[in-house]
Every structure is written in C-alpha cells, then in structure tokens.
Amino acid sequence: MSPVIQVSNLSKAYRIGKKLERADSLVGLLRDTLTAPLRNLRMMRHPASAESERDKELHWALRDVSFDLQKGEVLGVIGRNGAGKSTLLKILSRISEPTSGEVKITGRVASLLEVGTGFHPELTGRENVYLNGTILGMRKKEIDHKFDEIAEFSGVEKFLDTAVKRYSSGMKVRLAFAVAAHLDPEILIIDEVLAVGDASFQKRCIDRMLEISREGRTILFVSHNIDLVDRLCNRAIVLRGGGLEFKGNVQDAIACYMAEDSQQGTVRDLTRHVRSGDGRARFVQVEIQNAAGHPCDFHSIGETVRVVMTLDVNFELKDVGIAVVLSSASGNRVVTSWNREADTSFHFNQGQHRIYCEFEDLKLRPGHELWVSLWMEDTGSVVDHVESVTEIRSRAHDEASRKLSTDRAQGVIALNQRWGLDRRNPATTKNLGGSL
Amino acid sequence: MNAKIGMLSQKQEPGAKLPHEMLIRRTEGWQLINLSELYRYRDLLWFLTWKNVKVLYAQSVIGIGWAVLQPLLSMLVFTIVFGMFAKMESDGVPYALFSFCALVPWAYFSNSLLETGNSLVAQADMLSKVYFPRLVLPLSAILAKLVDLGIALVVLAGMMLWYQRAPTIGIVVLPLLVVIMMMTAGGLGMILTSLAIQYRDVKHAMNFLVQLLMYAAPVVYPASFVPEWLQPYYALNPMVGVIEGFRAALLGTRPMPWDWILTGFLIAIVVFLIGLLQFRSQERIFADVA
Numbered sequence: 204m205s206p207v208i209q210v211s212n213l214s215k216a217y218r219i220g221k222k223l224e225r226a227d228s229l230v231g232l233l234r235d236t237l238t239a240p241l242r243n244l245r246m247m248r249h250p251a252s253a254e255s256e257r258d259k260e261l262h263w264a265l266r267d268v269s270f271d272l273q274k275g276e277v278l279g280v281i282g283r284n285g286a287g288k289s290t291l292l293k294i295l296s297r298i299s300e301p302t303s304g305e306v307k308i309t310g311r312v313a314s315l316l317e318v319g320t321g322f323h324p325e326l327t328g329r330e331n332v333y334l335n336g337t338i339l340g341m342r343k344k345e346i347d348h349k350f351d352e353i354a355e356f357s358g359v360e361k362f363l364d365t366a367v368k369r370y371s372s373g374m375k376v377r378l379a380f381a382v383a384a385h386l387d388p389e390i391l392i393i394d395e396v397l398a399v400g401d402a403s404f405q406k407r408c409i410d411r412m413l414e415i416s417r418e419g420r421t422i423l424f425v426s427h428n429i430d431l432v433d434r435l436c437n438r439a440i441v442l443r444g445g446g447l448e449f450k451g452n453v454q455d456a457i458a459c460y461m462a463e464d465s466q467q468g469t470v471r472d473l474t475r476h477v478r479s480g481d482g483r484a485r486f487v488q489v490e491i492q493n494a495a496g497h498p499c500d501f502h503s504i505g506e507t508v509r510v511v512m513t514l515d516v517n518f519e520l521k522d523v524g525i526a527v528v529l530s531s532a533s534g535n536r537v538v539t540s541w542n543r544e545a546d547t548s549f550h551f552n553q554g555q556h557r558i559y560c561e562f563e564d565l566k567l568r569p570g571h572e573l574w575v576s577l578w579m580e581d582t583g584s585v586v587d588h589v590e591s592v593t594e595i596r597s598r599a600h601d602e603a604s605r606k607l608s609t610d611r612a613q614g615v616i617a618l619n620q621r622w623g624l625d626r627r628n629p630a631t632t633k634n635l636g637g638s639l
Numbered sequence: 640m641n642a643k644i645g646m647l648s649q650k651q652e653p654g655a656k657l658p659h660e661m662l663i664r665r666t667e668g669w670q671l672i673n674l675s676e677l678y679r680y681r682d683l684l685w686f687l688t689w690k691n692v693k694v695l696y697a698q699s700v701i702g703i704g705w706a707v708l709q710p711l712l713s714m715l716v717f718t719i720v721f722g723m724f725a726k727m728e729s730d731g732v733p734y735a736l737f738s739f740c741a742l743v744p745w746a747y748f749s750n751s752l753l754e755t756g757n758s759l760v761a762q763a764d765m766l767s768k769v770y771f772p773r774l775v776l777p778l779s780a781i782l783a784k785l786v787d788l789g790i791a792l793v794v795l796a797g798m799m800l801w802y803q804r805a806p807t808i809g810i811v812v813l814p815l816l817v818v819i820m821m822m823t824a825g826g827l828g829m830i831l832t833s834l835a836i837q838y839r840d841v842k843h844a845m846n847f848l849v850q851l852l853m854y855a856a857p858v859v860y861p862a863s864f865v866p867e868w869l870q871p872y873y874a875l876n877p878m879v880g881v882i883e884g885f886r887a888a889l890l891g892t893r894p895m896p897w898d899w900i901l902t903g904f905l906i907a908i909v910v911f912l913i914g915l916l917q918f919r920s921q922e923r924i925f926a927d928v929a
Contacts, residue, residue: 217927228840297663297770299926305664312661320768323690325697334690337683338769366697389659 205309206271207390207421208295213304215265215290264290266445267304272390272423274310277416279436279453280425281460284574284591286442288425292316295392295423310389310421313339317394319379324368328359328378331367335382349385357381384411390421409435429457429570469498471593480587484520484551486577488513489592492559502597504566504604510575510595511559516551520586523549526578527560529595531615537573538616566617568607569599573615666923672915677772684775684782691754691783706787707794709750710742717742721859730861730892736802740889741858741882743791748820748878749849751784755828756845759836759925766836767926774918777832781825788817799889809888809895816881816888816900822907823877826914833921837928857882861892862899870899877903877910 265287272278282288293299295306296314321338322331332353336346346353354360357378359370367375393412412435416422426432432439432453439456441449449459470490478485493499494507502508510527526541540560542549549558567573572594579586599605607617677684695705714735721727722734729737758776759766766773799806835841856878857864865873873879880896880903887895 227838229834229838229844230840232838293767293926294663297661298767300665300923301663303665305662308661308663309659311659314769317768321762321765323694325694326690330686330690330693334686337680337686338765338771340680340771341682343682343685 207274207309208272208423209307210271210295211269211305211307213265213268213291213294213306214263214302215287215294215299216261216263216302218261263445265294265301265442268442268445268447269304270440270447270450272421274389274421275419276438277422277424277436279432279439279456280423280442281429281432281439281456282442282448283594285444287445288442289394290445291442292392292394292425308390311387312390312392313386313388314392315339315383315386315394318383319375322367322375322379325366327366328363328370332363332378332382335379339383339386341386345387353381353385356384380408388420390423391415392423392425394425429460433457469500469593473589473592476589476592478587478589480579480585483518483586484514484516484523484579485587486512486579486589486592487515487555489575489577491575491593491595494561500596501600502565502567502595503600504569504597504607505564508562508565508595509559510562511557512577514551514556514558514579516553516556519553520549520551520581522581523551523586524580525549525558525560526580528576528578529573530576530591532572532574541578564619565595566604566607566619567595567597568613568615568617569597569604571615572596672774672919673772677774680772680775683771684779687775687779688782691779692786695783706790710739710746710791711794713742713746714739717859727860728864730863730886730890732804732890732892733802736798736804736890737861737886737892738859739795739798740886741856743788743795744816744820744881744885745853745856745858745878746791747784747788747817748824748881749853750787751781751821751824752828752831752849753845754780754784755825756831756835757842758828759832760842763836773922773925774915777825777829777918780828781821785817785821795889804890806889807887807891809884809891812884812888812895812900815904816884819877819881819900819903819907822911823903826907826910826912829914829918833918833925836925837921852876852878862896863893871902874899874902875906877907879903 268287268291270278280288280291290299292314293316294301295308296312296316298316319335321335323334326334329350332350333343333346337343354363357374357380359374359378362370362374367378370378409431412422412424416435422435424432424435436453438451439449439453440447441456441460449456469492470488473486473488490511491499491502492509492511493503494509496509499508512525524541524543526539528539529537531537540562542560574591575593575595576588576590577592578588597604599607717738718735722729722738727734755777758780759773762776765771765776831841831845835845853859855876862870862873862879862883874896880899880901883893883896884900886892
C-alpha cells in the first residue's frame, strides 16, 4: 500500500540575527537598499567571513526530514520546544512553505492547529459555526447536513442565535471544538494545543480522537506529552533541533526522547538563544542540578532543585535583580522567584559569574515539566531576558511520589499537605451547632 | 453514527470520489490565480463577506448610518467650503448634488482600498493557523463594501428626487463603472496589503495616499477644470472616468465620457492583474511574517 503522506527531505530555514535582518518598515527597506552597495563591498573584501556570516543568519527550523505515513496509522510527533514540531505542522497544513524538499499527500486533509480560528464575537453561534467551518475547508452544504449534530455535541443549542461575545469562554471552546470534531477528512493533523481547557473538555478531545482513529482515519498528532502519544499513537517520530532523530514504534520513540538529555548533557548553552534586554550582562549557560550539585535529568519529587546560571557581565552592575520564572508546558506562569524577595543582593564586576537559585522540597507532579525563564534587571531597566531556556522534569521515585496524580488538570505542582480532623478549637463547632 | 454522516458527505463532495492528491513544495516565480481552488472556497468568500458587513454595522452605535453619514458629511463640508465660499463651478447643477454624486463612488473606492489594504493585517491570526486561499481576504473586503455603496446610492436617489433631477439613459453604464472601481481598489489594495503585512508603516502611508488621491479625481471640482491637453493623462486615473461617468449618467451634466471610461477600464484591468501577481508572489511568506 502506498503511503498517504510522504515527506521527503523537508527543510525550512528562517532568517535570524541582527546584521542582515530584513527591514520591517518601508523606510527601513529604503535605508537598506541605499546602503546595500556599501555592504556588498564590505563582503567582497572578506568573502570567507561573509559566507559564514550568511550561514549563521539562517536558522534551520527543519532540516532534511523524511518519513511516511500509511493509511489508518496514528503517528505521534514528539520533540522539545524548538525541535521543529510546529514548523512541520505548518508545512503539512500548507500554512507556510518549505525551503526545500516536498510532501506528497493523498486524500482530504484537515489540520487543527487551533480551535475557533476566525470566530468573531459579534456573530451568533450559528454564524460562527458556518464561518469557522468554511475556514476549515467545509462546504456550506456539508455544514447544513451536520449542523444539528454539531449543535448537539457542543451543548450550547439554546444559545445558537446569541452573539458569541455573550458566551462564556467554556461555551466558546465547546462550540469551536464541535465544529472541528465534525470535519470529515481522510487525514487529520492535530496540534497538542487542542488538548487544553478543563479536564472534561480534554477527555472529550481525546475520546473523539480515539474514535476517529478507530474509524480507520489517518492521524498525525504533534505533542510533547509523552503520555498522550503513548495512548493515542501506534507509531512515532522524534524531532530534535530540526532534524529527524528517530522513527519507529512508540515505546522506542519515547525512550529516545527521554534519553536525549543524557546525550547532550544537562548544561544548556544560551549564547544563541532569542533574548531581549540591553545586554549589559547575559545569561550564557544554565543547568538544573540536584541538592548535591550533580546534574539532574529528572528531579526526584520532594527534593531540592538548583538552577545554576552562568552570567557574562560586560559592565559593572550594582544591586541586580534576578528572577527565575517557572511556567507549565502550556505556557502558564506557575511561580516566580527572585533574589530580592529572598534578601540576597548581587553586585557584579566585569567577567563571568555563576549563581544559583535553590528550591527546597519541590513537588512537581510526575511526568510533568516546568519551563525555566530567566530575567535580570537593575533599577527598572531589563538587562537580559531569556524565555524557556531549560526545563525541570520529574519522575516518581518513591512510594509517596507515586501517589501523586499525573493528571495535568490537577495542576503541575503539589504542595506539602497534611490532613486531619480539626480538634484544636471545639468552640467553633459548638457555635456552628448552635446556629443550625 | 459518524461513519454514516461521513458517507453522506462523501456523496456531497464530488472531489472525494477520486483520491485527492496534493504536492507541497516551494513555489517558484510568478503565480496567477488558482481559480478551481478559489471556486472550492466560494462559501468561505461568502461568509467572510457577510461577516465584514455584519460586524461593521453591529459594532457602531448608529449601525447602518455610517455608510450614509460619511459621504453626507463630506458633502456638507464641501458644499460650504467649495460651493459657497470658493464658488466652485458645478456644471450647472446644485453643488451639493454635484459633489455627492462624486462622493458616493469615491467613498466606495477609498473605503474598499483601505479595507482591502488592511485585510491581511486585520486577520493575521487566521493566516498563521489555517490554510485557505489567501485571496478571499482582500476579495471579501471589496465585496462587503458593495453594501455601503448600495445604501449610499439609495440616499443619492433621494437627493435627486429632492432636487428633481432624472437620471439619463446612461444609467445602464453604472455596473461597468462599479466593476472598474472594484478592480482598481482591489488591485491597489492587494499590492498594499501584501506590503502592509511585511512593513509596518504601509498603514500610515495608505491613509495619506487615499487623501491625496481624492484631489487627483474630480470629486470637489468638475473635470472640465483640467486643461484640455492634460485631460488624456488625467484620465489615466480610473476614478476620473468613473466619477464623470456617474455625473453623466445621473445628472446629465455632460455626455458620457466614453474615452475616459475606456482608458480607466484598461488601467483597472492592468492594476488588478499587477495586484494579483504581486499578491500571489508574496502569498507564500504571509504566514511567516504575520
């Protein structure tokens, strides 16, 4: 049987960097055009450096990726942030074009990178169903046919003629998902972002996906939630740094994905990370360590975690504020810690410095991760800011931690908790009883 | 249940009988228009147009009033400034009627140009989330503005009744004039919108451009003011033929300026084609820069 999706040598490059940055205004374009001869002259003088310069400006979001997808297969695509998952998704959905290579697709494709694209608050629920459905590639007749079913699935039948701006956010998501769930493609491309929302909505998304896959439809599912990939997919590929790291069965893919860090070491180099700030000092390295100062792939739940940062300081800085921001995989900020709140102040001379921030007794739910962003300021101006530089991942390692739920809907963090009957102040209960 | 629905819809969709094949790769060079794809997405074009119309009127306090108010207020100002103070000639009709008859097509032209020029930026979130022929965005903007034009024409008809002016037989040309405006505004708008999504300052330039363009068309003055030797060049602006055509058809101020209309029509076709080419050649990077 021939594959329904055939990806061959797919690459996508983005241009980054300061020197050859594309102008983003017409005035800037004019300036660049006028100064171009000068730049070219400079490059002609140093052809070698120009070549490597140009190469450095290109960021290969996807490089030489090839794989096949057979009819009826559910393929998981896993990889860390920046591994090229979304780029692959966008190319397969025809949203952006590859730089080289090609994809051959046989069959009707629907891709869901987001539910509710094009929803407009002023339109009624009914109008939005039609608008959203046609954006996703359905015909009006097709929607007419399925309309009742979509309305029933969404559970907002009563409000279909109300403007969507009066909907609660939950109603909006339900309606949007109902439309998406009734697309009738032979091949479905789904992004993990679909699986956000409350627990019952997540479950519904997943059930619907399982249902679709049982109907023999082909699905490509992109995620970094290993648990979901494990449940949904029968084959998986692993992307890393834009390249294809592994393709094959799900268990091996997960093993490969987990092993990634021990191969590359736990120290993350930040010199080429996207950043903002005035650059008087920069975070150049970050590492997650355990209490003993050893590199730590997986944080043992309930123990101390150290975030060790290396800074390159270019100008002397007094009374620096440094913050470590922890966010969940879906991008929600979980907690911010900063040195000023801990009564620690830093003064840096020029040169390299290493500092650490310790979290005692961190209880990250097993299977989850916290993304670390770093932030540095002095008296109100941002010195350096890098987002999602590394992640703290956790694994259940003892009896206590195995009791923690892995359900994302329960939040990513657990607190130290003690429960019991309250006997300290019997007067309260008496009062309560009296008033009843 | 779902399988049953699936079969139903397959009967509906003629394309589903044959395996639908698609090749994704880098597109090179100039692209014109993929008519069959655009045709497949005609329902989207319709719903987007409907959305543009409804949202515009739902969001403003006086609803449908803006379509009427904008040209009416301009007419009022122009009548006072140019008609009363400057004593501008108006080909023998009351200045208010003279200028309103030009402002109706001009308002359509300038608003659809601005709306088309903004169409990509305004809907950038859609560009990066789902594939559809990008052309439906500017096209729906031009179509949606036709509703405004219709309303303004009704007001114009009311004014003609008030001043007791009957239209001439030339009124049959109006649809052609509207097509010229749609193609010109669409062509320019497509060029502008594909630039606007890449360069932030295009938006400001656009407003300025539209203001300037008004004085390059006979909106506040009659075309007869332009020296005769200059007129053939003046008519290169398609709006010259359109506006004088409107006046000839509705007010009978002059014979139908066929030569200007023809020039304008040819220019409009060229502008529209250039706009299409530009838009289609830039299309592939929209999602990357949006």
